Amino acid sequence: MxxxxxxxxxxxxxxxxxxxxxxxxxxxxxxxxxxxxxxxxxxxxxxxxxxxxxxxxxxxxxxxxxxxxxxxxxxxxxxxxxxxxxxxxxxxxxxxxxxxxxxxxxxxxxxxxxxxxxxxxxxxxxxxxxxxxxxxxxxxxxxxxxxxxxxxxxxxxxxxxxxxxxxxxxxxxxxxxxxxxxxxxxxxxxxxxxxxxxxxxxxxxxxxVPPGGYRATTYPIEPDASTSSYFFAAAALTGGEVTVPGLGEGALQGDLGFVDVLRRMGAGVEIGADRTTVRGTGTLRGLTVNMRDISDTMPTLAAIAPFADGPVRIEDVANTRVKECDRLEACAENLRAMGVRVETGPDWIEIHPGAAPEGTEIKTYGDHRIVMSFAVTGLRVPGISFDDPGCVRKTFPGFHEEFAALRARL
Missing domain, CATH: 3.65.10.10 (Enolpyruvate transferase domain)
Known part of the structure; x- marks a missing residue:
């Protein structure tokens, strides 16, 4: 595991x-x-x-x-x-x-x-x-x-x-x-x-908020739930299993809710007191999902959507258009370059599975989340590369090494 x-x-x-x-x-x-x-x-x-x-x-x-x-x-x-x-x-x-x-x-x-x-x-x-x-x-x-x-x-x-x-x-x-x-x-x-x-x-x-100031403390930083989404998605996509320690029932970050999306798509999910495990089942179901509250994980879902058994529609994500790039259009453009049919609106994207996606160079727009999301796609699509793979240093400088190690284990 x-x-x-x-x-x-x-x-x-x-x-x-x-x-x-x-x-x-x-x-x-x-x-x-x-x-x-x-x-x-x-x-x-x-x-x-x-x-x-x-x-x-x-x-x-x-x-x-x-x-x-x-x-x-x-x-x-x-x-x-x-x-x-x-x-x-x-x-x-x-x-x-x-x-x-x-x-x-x-x-x-x-x-x-x-x-x-x-x-x-x-x-x-x-x-x-x-x-x-x-x-x-x-x-x-x-x-x-x-x-x-x-x-x-x-x-x-x-x-x-x-x-x-x-x-x-x-x-x-x-x-x-x-x-x-x-x-x-x-x-x-x-x-x-x-x-x-x-x-x-x-x-x-x-x-x-009352006045009065703050008192100093010792504060532990929990693992990044948005970053974890790429590893959880990898398990769901490949039929493998991934556990992230340090993220469990008491986690502060709402983006851990991405595993509930994977559960709806058919993955096995276990959230323990201090860890979360996702197991792929060989099936990814299509769905319609509102991701307003976990919009940083929208590209992660978009990147695995072509492998679902039906359309994947992501709604209420207008704010993703004003992130490091217009993430909604960046996802659509890159998926289309792989031969995937995609429709978009002001605050939604709908991805239609079809023929097997083809490898391409991903246009990253310098956005770390575009790179990390489509790295997951690369687990099933040979020939995926990136015009700026190094932009992951924004949040995870060692991402490519860690993801390559996971790929070998999966």
């Missing part, structure tokens, strides 16, 4: 770095993800004057509830959406002038709902080029708090950033949300804030 050691969660590592930086005391993060995104986040904290000590298995962060230790900083956020959205929000609680820029890929991704909400809270924030996009400069003088309205229909990260800011404000925050996608990611945020000493309450569409 192949057991796969999945690196720490990107989402949890990024949130933990923010919370540790904001907490009173020294926080130890156990088994954080070491990838381009998280290294970029840690580097950004260092540029802002926070001390981040690193050992092979843990990071220690000296918290500063009063905000950045420097009065001026220029921070490059690389490709990281959490870095590019969370760090300006963290800096706003301090006092100084902080400029943030990012890669061309990240510059294209939207930011306006968050920066509009920060402005509504009195933050002096200016976009240098296109409104709602990086680069931007924050002239920080603390945040009083109060009530604010937010549209989080494009990304739950906007809400997460504001919730984590709440305890650093003078009065706390009440965030009224008009639309919200990827709710499980918000639940990760509130659970982690609780571990750092802050209780968020929800009243209908309002999220209420």
């Amino acid at each position: 192949p057991v796969v050691d999945i690196p720490g969660s990107k989402s949890i590592t990024a949130r933990a770095l923010f919370l540790a930086a904001a907490a009173d005391g020294v926080t130890t993060l156990v088994r954080p993800l070491r990838s381009d995104d998280t290294e970029g986040f840690a580097e950004g904290l260092t540029r802002l004057g926070y001390r981040v000590g690193r050992t092979p298995d843990s990071w220690q962060v000296d918290g500063r509830p009063q905000g950045p230790a420097v009065a001026e900083a220029d921070v490059y956020c690389r490709d990281g959406a959490t870095t590019a959205r969370f760090l300006p929000t963290l800096a706003a609680a301090g006092h100084g002038t902080y400029r943030f820029d990012a890669s061309e890929q990240m510059r294209r991704r939207p930011l306006l709902p968050l920066t509009r909400a920060l402005r509504d809270l009195g933050v002096d924030l200016r976009h240098e080029d296109r409104e709602g996009h990086h680069p931007l400069t924050v002239h920080a003088s603390g945040v009083a708090g109060g009530e604010v309205t937010l549209d989080a229909g494009q990304s739950s990260q906007y809400l997460t950033a504001l919730l984590m800011l709440g305890p650093l404000t003078e009065k706390g925050l009440r965030v009224h949300v008009t639309d919200l996608v990827s709710v499980p990611y918000v639940e990760i945020t509130t659970a982690m804030m609780r571990a750092f000493g802050v209780e968020v309450t929800r009243e209908g569409n309002d999220f209420v």
Whole structure:
């Protein structure tokens, strides 16, 4: 039975770095993800004057509830959406002038709902080029708090950033949300804030965060559920079996729900207290599934859909069009290049099994999830290659080696 050691969660590592930086005391993060995104986040904290000590298995962060230790900083956020959205929000609680820029890929991704909400809270924030996009400069003088309205229909990260800011404000925050996608990611945020000493309450569409700050702690990072999806899908596709330790009944990450999709398609799934196992049965059934809350795993499902016994329709995934690339169209384009019939709409994709897919070079658009998803397709389709295989360094630098080892065992 192949057991796969999945690196720490990107989402949890990024949130933990923010919370540790904001907490009173020294926080130890156990088994954080070491990838381009998280290294970029840690580097950004260092540029802002926070001390981040690193050992092979843990990071220690000296918290500063009063905000950045420097009065001026220029921070490059690389490709990281959490870095590019969370760090300006963290800096706003301090006092100084902080400029943030990012890669061309990240510059294209939207930011306006968050920066509009920060402005509504009195933050002096200016976009240098296109409104709602990086680069931007924050002239920080603390945040009083109060009530604010937010549209989080494009990304739950906007809400997460504001919730984590709440305890650093003078009065706390009440965030009224008009639309919200990827709710499980918000639940990760509130659970982690609780571990750092802050209780968020929800009243209908309002999220209420008290002032008072965070307390430092030792925080273990669980394996990345989105990354696990490729290994679970590999088992379902090949008739093999894969177990991921560290992800079980108490997991924070909603993307573990992808195994329920595999179960509906016919795979055997066992979720234990501290591990999850998926067994392929030789059959993949077609289905229609709403993936609004687990949209990062949409490409994983799309990549195995051609091997189902009927059409696979994935709905309510409009937000995948504003990720590292337009993931919905990237999946459709690559599947069509393999000879698969695909239909798309504003927020859905439908994939029709037919003749055996043909090998092709996958257009990755620099998106790590496109590479890792179609690596699963390559288990059944000879001749799959990638125009940028190295972009997996964003979240899993050792992916190709780990996946090759799994392929040999399957």
